[in-house]
Amino acid sequence: MSLDTATPAPGTPGAPAKQPSPSAVTKADIAKAGATRRRRSAQWKLIVGTICTLLVIIPIILANVLPLPDANFQDLAARRLPPLTDGHLFGTDQLGRDLLSRVLHGGQVSLTIGLLAVLVSGAIGVILGAAAGYFGGWVDTIVSRLLEAQMSLPLLMMLLLVVALFGPSIPVITFVIAIAQWPEVARLTRSMVLVEREKPYVSAARILGLHRIQILIQHIIPNVIKQATLVVLLLLAQAVLLESALSFLGAGPQRPFATWGRIISDGQDYITTSWWMVTLPGLVIVLMVVGVNLLGDGLRDRPRRKKKGA
Amino acid sequence: MTNYILKRLGQGLLTVFLTVSTVFILIRMAPGDPAVSYAGPLATNEQLEAVRQQFGLDKPVLEQYWIFIQQLFTGNLGQSYSFQAPAMQVVFERMPYTLTLATSAILLTAAVAIPLGVWMSRRPDTGREFGVNVLTIAGQSMPDFWTGIMLLTGFAVLIPLFPASGFATWGGLVLPTVTIAILQIALISRMVRREMTNNLAAPYLTVARSRGVKNSVLTWRYAMGNSAIPVFTALGTRFAAMLNGVVVVEVVFAWPGVGSLIVRALETRDYPLIQATVLITALLAVGVQLLIDLAYPLLDPRVRLGKAATA
Numbered sequence: 128m129s130l131d132t133a134t135p136a137p138g139t140p141g142a143p144a145k146q147p148s149p150s151a152v153t154k155a156d157i158a159k160a161g162a163t164r165r166r167r168s169a170q171w172k173l174i175v176g177t178i179c180t181l182l183v184i185i186p187i188i189l190a191n192v193l194p195l196p197d198a199n200f201q202d203l204a205a206r207r208l209p210p211l212t213d214g215h216l217f218g219t220d221q222l223g224r225d226l227l228s229r230v231l232h233g234g235q236v237s238l239t240i241g242l243l244a245v246l247v248s249g250a251i252g253v254i255l256g257a258a259a260g261y262f263g264g265w266v267d268t269i270v271s272r273l274l275e276a277q278m279s280l281p282l283l284m285m286l287l288l289v290v291a292l293f294g295p296s297i298p299v300i301t302f303v304i305a306i307a308q309w310p311e312v313a314r315l316t317r318s319m320v321l322v323e324r325e326k327p328y329v330s331a332a333r334i335l336g337l338h339r340i341q342i343l344i345q346h347i348i349p350n351v352i353k354q355a356t357l358v359v360l361l362l363l364a365q366a367v368l369l370e371s372a373l374s375f376l377g378a379g380p381q382r383p384f385a386t387w388g389r390i391i392s393d394g395q396d397y398i399t400t401s402w403w404m405v406t407l408p409g410l411v412i413v414l415m416v417v418g419v420n421l422l423g424d425g426l427r428d429r430p431r432r433k434k435k436g437a
Numbered sequence: 438m439t440n441y442i443l444k445r446l447g448q449g450l451l452t453v454f455l456t457v458s459t460v461f462i463l464i465r466m467a468p469g470d471p472a473v474s475y476a477g478p479l480a481t482n483e484q485l486e487a488v489r490q491q492f493g494l495d496k497p498v499l500e501q502y503w504i505f506i507q508q509l510f511t512g513n514l515g516q517s518y519s520f521q522a523p524a525m526q527v528v529f530e531r532m533p534y535t536l537t538l539a540t541s542a543i544l545l546t547a548a549v550a551i552p553l554g555v556w557m558s559r560r561p562d563t564g565r566e567f568g569v570n571v572l573t574i575a576g577q578s579m580p581d582f583w584t585g586i587m588l589l590t591g592f593a594v595l596i597p598l599f600p601a602s603g604f605a606t607w608g609g610l611v612l613p614t615v616t617i618a619i620l621q622i623a624l625i626s627r628m629v630r631r632e633m634t635n636n637l638a639a640p641y642l643t644v645a646r647s648r649g650v651k652n653s654v655l656t657w658r659y660a661m662g663n664s665a666i667p668v669f670t671a672l673g674t675r676f677a678a679m680l681n682g683v684v685v686v687e688v689v690f691a692w693p694g695v696g697s698l699i700v701r702a703l704e705t706r707d708y709p710l711i712q713a714t715v716l717i718t719a720l721l722a723v724g725v726q727l728l729i730d731l732a733y734p735l736l737d738p739r740v741r742l743g744k745a746a747t748a
Contacts, residue, residue: 164562171567276452283684284699284715288460291703292467368580372685375582376700391583398590405590409583416578417571424574 165428172425179418183411187238190231198232198385200224210403218403220394230408233385234415240297240380241366244304248366249359251305252312253348256355259313260320261343270317274310282307283372290378297380304369308362315358319351357427364419371412387412445730449723454509456719457712461505464708465498471706475518492518492708505712514716515709519701524713528695532717534604535687535694539679541610542617547672550622554629554668555656561634570630576623585616585689602691613690617683621675628671632664639663665736673729677722 157163186193196215202223210218210226217226259270286303293299323329324347332342367387373379374388387408394404472488473480480488489495492515493504508514517524553569560566589612593601600609636642637660645659680695687696695714702710733740 161561168562168567168570175571276455282678282681284681284718285460287684287700287703288463288711292463364578368578371580372582375580375685376688388580388582391580391586395586398586399594402590405583405586409580409587412583413575413579417575420574420578421571 166430169425169428172421176418176421176425179414183415187231187234195228196225198228217407220404229385230411233387233390237370237387240301240370241363243301244366245359245363247305248308249312252309253316253355256313256316257320260317261324277310287378295378295381304366316355323347323350361423364416445727453719457716460715474706514713517710518707519705524709528713528717531695531698538613541614543676545618546621550625554626557630558633573623573627576619581620582685582689585686588612613686616686629668632667633660636660636663677725680721681718
């Protein structure tokens with residue numbers, strides 16, 4: 128990391144004129160230095176990201192405990208009530224269902240799908256990427272070709288196709304999102320393993336007589352897993368967006384599950400009279416995805432502390 | 438050079454062939470009968486049988502595949518069930534709309550994202566840059582269908598500046614373009630920032646600065662020159678992806694492009710139409726990828742295509 132920033136400093140202002148201090152670099156200079164600013168903005172991203180994410184995730188986890196009307200309870204007398212009317216913080220939808228309750232319960236479905244998809248794609252990505260990077264040869268050829276082929280595939284179209292053809296059940300959707308996302312993890316893992324396997328500790332392990340698979344699992348993967356996890360965190364944000372897009376196009380989990388995408392597509396018909404039915408669920412998605420993205424960014428930019436011990 | 442192009446063309450065609458074959462198999466593996474959706478729920482068994490015969494769906498799958506491959510080489514994928522016209526023709530009629538939308542979106546993206554990314558890279562982690570940075574994160578976090586509906590409500594319904602749907606006037610192009618561009622600007626500007634920040638911190642730049650090269654030249658000629666290839670690649674890849682139909686945005690704005698066509702084709706299980714759409718979009722995407730690679734030597738004279746085949 129360089130202290131040198133883009134704007135050329137024409138001589139450090141102020142510093143030389145003052146009393147001679149042990150160093151010409153004052154505290155003010157350090158506070159303005161690129162590295163400091165970088166650390167500060169990483170910290171801010173972490174803080175804001177955590178707040179945004181928790182603000183969405185905690186109510187979703189507690190949705191079954193919170194004193195909310197049932198997500199599918201219809202009260203036709205209380206149709207399309209605006210937000211903040213009694214008992215309905217987010218208002219109600221066209222069938223008189225409590226919107227907040229629907230958003231939170233929908234969030235449970237969307238998040239579950241997102242998490243499962245990310246776990247599956249993370250596992251596939253790390254295993255295949257590590258194998259390709261470490262073993263090279265034909266393993267690498269196959270994995271790399273697969274990666275390339277998927278790059279040139281029309282992604283959303285293929286996802287729609289599979290869901291349309293095999294039915295929009297939660298396992299199918301989870302699988303489809305996982306398949307869409309594994310290349311990113313695999314590519315990163317592969318490139319990191321390529322670097323790791325040339326390091327001396329690998330030779331040392333080999334001389335000690337460890338099996339290649341043992342070296343890969345016990346020594347190399349632990350060294351790359353941290354960065355791979357970071358990407359997986361960012362993929363979670365994408366998975367939530369992808370699922371909501373599928374739901375919006377009618378290829379999401381079927382009723383009675385209220386997912387974020389379908390709440391919005393249902394509300395679309397009433398947008399001119401009942402703005403909240405589209406706006407509020409959308410804002411919840413944005414808040415959560417922004418939070419996760421900020422967290423990922425912050426964790427990536429955070430200056431690496433020196434390892435304690437091992 | 439010629440060898441390189443031929444090799445890439447071969448690879449590209451192979452990819453396209455595998456793609457359409459995958460789609461062919463997927464369609465046949467899936468439950469659901471196109472004859473039912475064609476003839477309607479009230480059709481008798483004899484009628485269904487007649488429909489299957491008419492479209493060759495009563496033949497064994499392998500024979501259907503063989504016919505399909507023959508059709509691939511003649512460029513005639515059969516009649517679309519729901520449009521009653523050659524499937525390829527239906528797709529070709531929709532293609533210009535998707536092309537227009539994709540082109541205008543990528544132009545807007547480039548025009549905004551590059552200056553924005555450069556601006557960010559020249560003052561990294563300052564207060565203002567942090568603000569813009571968070572905005573770009575927000576831009577990549579908004580579901581595009583939601584952004585679309587919001588823009589639609591705001592600028593077509595509440596303030597009727599632009600038409601809400603379709604492509605009857607040039608004004609109809611504005612809202613879909615902006616919807617796509619918001620996401621793409623966020624992604625590309627962050628990428629420009631990353632590339633530029635690295636290049637601006639590189640030793641060669643310090644040397645040039647110490648020799649008194651002007652700041653604007655440093656940024657735009659030195660650093661940008663070296664960031665050009667990754668940025669151009671990203672823009673090109675995005676463009677190629679858009680040619681596959683900006684499905685969601687096309688549906689929101691009732692844009693008569695390939696994206697909304699595929700949604701309809703899937704709903705009606707219109708096999709020839711699905712295959713024609715996948716074939717044409719895959720061909721276009723591969724073609725654009727190849728053009729991107731061929732443009733590298735123009736951007737960076739150090740690149741020699743034959744040797745940089747993995748680039």
